[in-house]
Amino acid sequence: MALVDSRNMFAAAYKGGFAVGAFNVNNMEITQGIVSAVAEEKAPLILQISRGARKYASMSYLRAIIDVAVAENPDIPIVMHLDHGDTFETCKQCVDDGFTSVMIDASKEPFEKNIEITGKVAEYAHAHNVVVEAELGQLGGIEEDVAGVDVGEVSKHLTDPEQAVEFVKKSGCDSLAIACGTSHGAYKFKSEPKLALDVIEAVAEKLPGFPLVMHGSSSVLAEFKDLINKYGGNMPDAMGVPEEAISRAVKLAVCKVNIDTDLRMALTAKIRQVFAESPKEFDPRKYLGPGREAIKEMVRHKLHVLDCAGRAAECL
Numbered sequence: 026m027a028l029v030d031s032r033n034m035f036a037a038a039y040k041g042g043f044a045v046g047a048f049n050v051n052n053m054e055i056t057q058g059i060v061s062a063v064a065e066e067k068a069p070l071i072l073q074i075s076r077g078a079r080k081y082a083s084m085s086y087l088r089a090i091i092d093v094a095v096a097e098n099p100d101i102p103i104v105m106h107l108d109h110g111d112t113f114e115t116c117k118q119c120v121d122d123g124f125t126s127v128m129i130d131a132s133k134e135p136f137e138k139n140i141e142i143t144g145k146v147a148e149y150a151h152a153h154n155v156v157v158e159a160e161l162g163q164l165g166g167i168e169e170d171v172a173g174v175d176v177g178e179v180s181k182h183l184t185d186p187e188q189a190v191e192f193v194k195k196s197g198c199d200s201l202a203i204a205c206g207t208s209h210g211a212y213k214f215k216s217e218p219k220l221a222l223d224v225i226e227a228v229a230e231k232l233p234g235f236p237l238v239m240h241g242s243s244s245v246l247a248e249f250k251d252l253i254n255k256y257g258g259n260m261p262d263a264m265g266v267p268e269e270a271i272s273r274a275v276k277l278a279v280c281k282v283n284i285d286t287d288l289r290m291a292l293t294a295k296i297r298q299v300f301a302e303s304p305k306e307f308d309p310r311k312y313l314g315p316g317r318e319a320i321k322e323m324v325r326h327k328l329h330v331l332d333c334a335g336r337a338a339e340c341l
């Protein structure tokens with residue numbers, strides 16, 4: 026099977042009350058860890074590439090790695106998605122590069138301007154049979170060059186359900202990332218983690234059947250946070266979205282859940298552990314290998330949180 030777009034996945038996810046995991050890839054080990062997990066769990070997959078990843082690894086290397094993943098897993102539908110495209114030009118470039126899905130994030134722009142930029146991307150993408158994710162409302166935190174509002178202020182920037190209806194109708198986007206209390210990065214909450222499930226519910230009620238997307242949805246798993254802090258790291262205040270809240274969101278209209286921080290932390294934790302326990306080790310396979318294995322087990326676990334394990338066939 027060639028790369029697919031997310032239309033069938035989201036239709037199945039909406040109907041089945043699950044969400045597809047969208048995992049960020051930057052190199053071979055991360056991709057292999059994710060792909061081996063979905064292959065074992067028979068889950069649909071969105072591999073997403075940020076502008077930072079394009080710059081770091083180069084598109085030709087990432088594309089080659091993903092092509093192998095697709096060829097080796099004919100029963101698994103795989104989407105290649107641009108995460109946080111910032112301009113029409115970036116999105117156009119990715120459509121031209123063979124992405125099957127692109128995100129245009131003009132959420133920092135005024136409402137009308139966001140509609141205009143998203144509409145332009147949708148027009149070009151749809152002409153090339155590529156789907157478009159847009160964003161309305163503002164998330165907190167920072168990830169690469171995507172800087173949001175202060176984490177303590179996210180509740181003031183949640184998606185307005187009325188605006189969401191108008192936005193979707195006028196922009197022509199195929200899915201919508203909403204601000205529902207999450208933030209990018211490893212420091213998502215100052216104290217008690219809280220997800221605005223009422224916002225998801227309200228948007229879903231006004232846009233029946235329309236797929237919503239949750240960004241900033243890593244959980245900052247204690248297992249990896251503790252290893253990082255035990256072996257010389259310094260992330261004591263890291264806090265993510267509780268998995269129980271994510272499970273509830275995917276039962277509503279959330280069809281795509283973005284996970285990057287948890288991948289980064291799994292890999293970092295294992296590398297730190299190997300370096301601390303085996304200071305003489307200098308074979309990259311001896312620390313990247315355990316990192317890749319940790320990613321695989323973490324992703325397998327996530328697929329159950331999202332209830333998308335065993336759903337690959339439904340999404341074809």
Ligand SMILES: [Zn+2]
Nearest residue numbers: 109240241283
């Ligand atoms: Zn994001």
